[in-house]
Amino acid sequence: VLLLIVIAVAAAVLVYMWTVGYAIQMRPTTPEAPERLKIEAGSLYVSGSDVVAELYVRNIGGALAHVRNAYLLTAAGEVVGSVLVDSTIDVGKVEAITVTFEGAASSLALGRPYIVRVVTSLGVESAIALKAMKAPSALISVYEFHPSSYEMLRGIYVSGRLPESLKGVDGDCFVADAEPIQAEGSYTPSWLNVLEGSITEGDVEKLSSNDDQYLVVKPTHPPPPRKLSLSVGGSSNTARWDRLVWGASFKFDKSGVSVTLQLYNYAEGRYPTSGDGFISCTSQANVEQLVKQTITSSSERFRAADGSWRMLINATAVPEFDAYFDYVFYNVTYTAIYIVQPIFIFAGLKTDGVTVKLAVDVASKYNLSSLPVEVALWNYRASRWDVAYSYASNPSPGQLDAIRFEVASGAADYVSGSGEARLYVKATSSTGPFRQWIDLLRLTQCVR
Numbered sequence: 001v002l003l004l005i006v007i008a009v010a011a012a013v014l015v016y017m018w019t020v021g022y023a024i025q026m027r028p029t030t031p032e033a034p035e036r037l038k039i040e041a042g043s044l045y046v047s048g049s050d051v052v053a054e055l056y057v058r059n060i061g062g063a064l065a066h067v068r069n070a071y072l073l074t075a076a077g078e079v080v081g082s083v084l085v086d087s088t089i090d091v092g093k094v095e096a097i098t099v100t101f102e103g104a105a106s107s108l109a110l111g112r113p114y115i116v117r118v119v120t121s122l123g124v125e126s127a128i129a130l131k132a133m134k135a136p137s138a139l140i141s142v143y144e145f146h147p148s149s150y151e152m153l154r155g156i157y158v159s160g161r162l163p164e165s166l167k168g169v170d171g172d173c174f175v176a177d178a179e180p181i182q183a184e185g186s187y188t189p190s191w192l193n194v195l196e197g198s199i200t201e202g203d204v205e206k207l208s209s210n211d212d213q214y215l216v217v218k219p220t221h222p223p224p225p226r227k228l229s230l231s232v233g234g235s236s237n238t239a240r241w242d243r244l245v246w247g248a249s250f251k252f253d254k255s256g257v258s259v260t261l262q263l264y265n266y267a268e269g270r271y272p273t274s275g276d277g278f279i280s281c282t283s284q285a286n287v288e289q290l291v292k293q294t295i296t297s298s299s300e301r302f303r304a305a306d307g308s309w310r311m312l313i314n315a316t317a318v319p320e321f322d323a324y325f326d327y328v329f330y331n332v333t334y335t336a337i338y339i340v341q342p343i344f345i346f347a348g349l350k351t352d353g354v355t356v357k358l359a360v361d362v363a364s365k366y367n368l369s370s371l372p373v374e375v376a377l378w379n380y381r382a383s384r385w386d387v388a389y390s391y392a393s394n395p396s397p398g399q400l401d402a403i404r405f406e407v408a409s410g411a412a413d414y415v416s417g418s419g420e421a422r423l424y425v426k427a428t429s430s431t432g433p434f435r436q437w438i439d440l441l442r443l444t445q446c447v448r
């Protein structure tokens with residue numbers, strides 16, 4: 001209890017001291033002149049034989065401030081230059097004041113700090129320490145643009161208005177879905193088993209191409225009906241398939257040989273005897289026949305989990321015969337990757353001056369994690385896309401990535417003579433479909 005009382009007393013004393021101290025501090029130093037100034041920023045540079053100070057001065061007092069004098073001093077307080085000023089600053093406002101100290105350049109050392117002080121008509125002053133610099137060669141103007149139109153190079157437009165939706169990070173987005181890009185795979189047999197019959201010429205290599213080089217097989221077990229049977233297979237991929245086209249090309253030296261081709265159905269664990277995965281035909285003497293089937297639904301049934309496949313070929317006839325197999329094929333079409341790649345067109349860029357720098361801001365998100373994203377600018381001089389920035393999207397799907405990059409070298413090449421610039425934001429996925437949201441897209445042009 002005693003300790004608590006001691007703490008309470010100590011706290012009360014502290015509060016008292018703080019209040020008194022505060023009151024003393026708040027008492028105006030010049031009660032008859034409620035002017036107060038603050039130089040918030042500035043630059044000091046040599047221009048010919050003169051020294052120029054650019055100052056941003058705020059009136060933080062309670063009355064109109066009249067700035068009447070400016071002084072340039074060394075760090076030691078020695079006056080290097082003084083000049084009359086005539087600038088009035090409203091309460092709370094900032095004025096940009098440029099003062100020129102004529103002929104002061106000779107007494108200034110570049111890179112050293114100097115003090116610039118401004119004084120009002122009532123003697124209120126403010127000072128800032130600035131380093132003496134070389135004169136900027138020319139003024140640089142900065143302009144901001146948002147895209148006014150787009151072209152969808154890859155992807156499907158969903159929603160979002162240009163340029164409104166891209167003006168700020170506000171949840172109002174330009175939205176596009178990735179487009180599936182088809183690929184094809186051709187898988188020739190890599191192994192062969194003759195179950196009935198015997199090979200009289202050729203091997204599995206002969207079955208890999210359409211080249212009139214044959215694997216020749218004849219039945220070995222008379223009496224009739226004579227029969228041969230072989231299985232071939234290989235390995236394919238494990239992608240999601242849109243279509244499987246399979247079959248073989250062969251000829252027989254006799255007519256009337258009945259031939260069946262069967263593709264192993266791994267889902268059912270057997271060779272089908274009708275429908276998908278089953279082909280039958282009858283031979284014509286010495287005429288090469290191409291038989292094939294296209295499977296469009298659940299064609300992945302006809303491959304194992306590791307992508308391997310196998311085909312069974314049977315041929316039966318009463319008379320003795322020779323079979324000539326030219327090639328066996330197993331071709332698939334599948335979605336290899338998904339790409340979204342909208343091109344945004346910026347119009348009205350400045351063409352009266354040299355573009356010395358471009359800066360690009362993109363705030364975007366995706367519903368898949370860690371997608372490779374690249375932002376490219378169209379190079380009008382070289383007629384090509386230059387990838388200016390690439391990154392992986394957020395590992396958390398739906399989280400916004402805000403990126404900014406600048407192009408300084410050759411920046412003028414990215415602005416056309418008519419004041420147009422083009423940019424794309426491309427994302428790629430090899431795992432599945434996805435959506436792109438672009439919340440902010442801004443192009444900043446710096447012109448000299």
Ligand SMILES: [Ca+2]
Nearest residue numbers: 206209213326
């Ligand atoms: Ca062949």
Ligand SMILES: [Ca+2]
Nearest residue numbers: 165168172439
């Ligand atoms: Ca937006």
